[in-house]
Amino acid sequence: EADIYQTPRYLVIGTGKKITLECSQTMGHDKMYWYQQDPGMELHLIHYSYGVNSTEKGDLSSESTVSRIRTEHFPLTLESARPSHTSQYLCASSITGNEQFFGPGTRLTVL
């Protein structure tokens, strides 16, 4: 079982608030990813990182931002949450870029 953690697991917040979703892994993986998944829908890559100080936008446009200051930590920030941001956010990591291991996810609801 992969050692990748996400907090909070559930978050209900009002419109306009700034939020940060945390993702940490203890495996020393260089590659980390953020995916967004709506119920019954496919996962979409929104951000990825190949190492410290490396971040790239994914295939799905997102108003969120990420940072990678430490190998083990890859937080995602929304400066001003809106109801359209309601979704499940999944963090993953990989040593090769092939087999990716997912954290438990954060289910975000913006009222």
Add this chain to the structure above:
Amino acid sequence: QKEVEQNSGPLSVPEGAIASLNCTYSDRGSQSFFWYRQYSGKSPELIMFIYSNGDKEDGRFTAQLNKASQYVSLLIRDSQPSDSATYLCAVILLNAGGTSYGKLTFGQGTILTVHP
């Protein structure tokens, strides 16, 4: 056309039967193929990966890859009720240098129900 397509199902099989899940992909450059299992409300769990044409077996699971026809399948033998989940097919493209972009493209998933 979606890059990765799966029949959304639901696929219902009796306990003990073989469940066959199929996936087609559009990009002939795709090199790596993955099957993830996702239980309702949980995150995806990697169960199989395959890189070469042919079959790859792991316990009750067999992944089959046919690059010429651009499809990959997952067979689950002796299906159990605990196998009931959504199965996600994902593909990854290698760049010209042979290293991975590491960007998974997922299908919508096939819902599998195994009934006793």
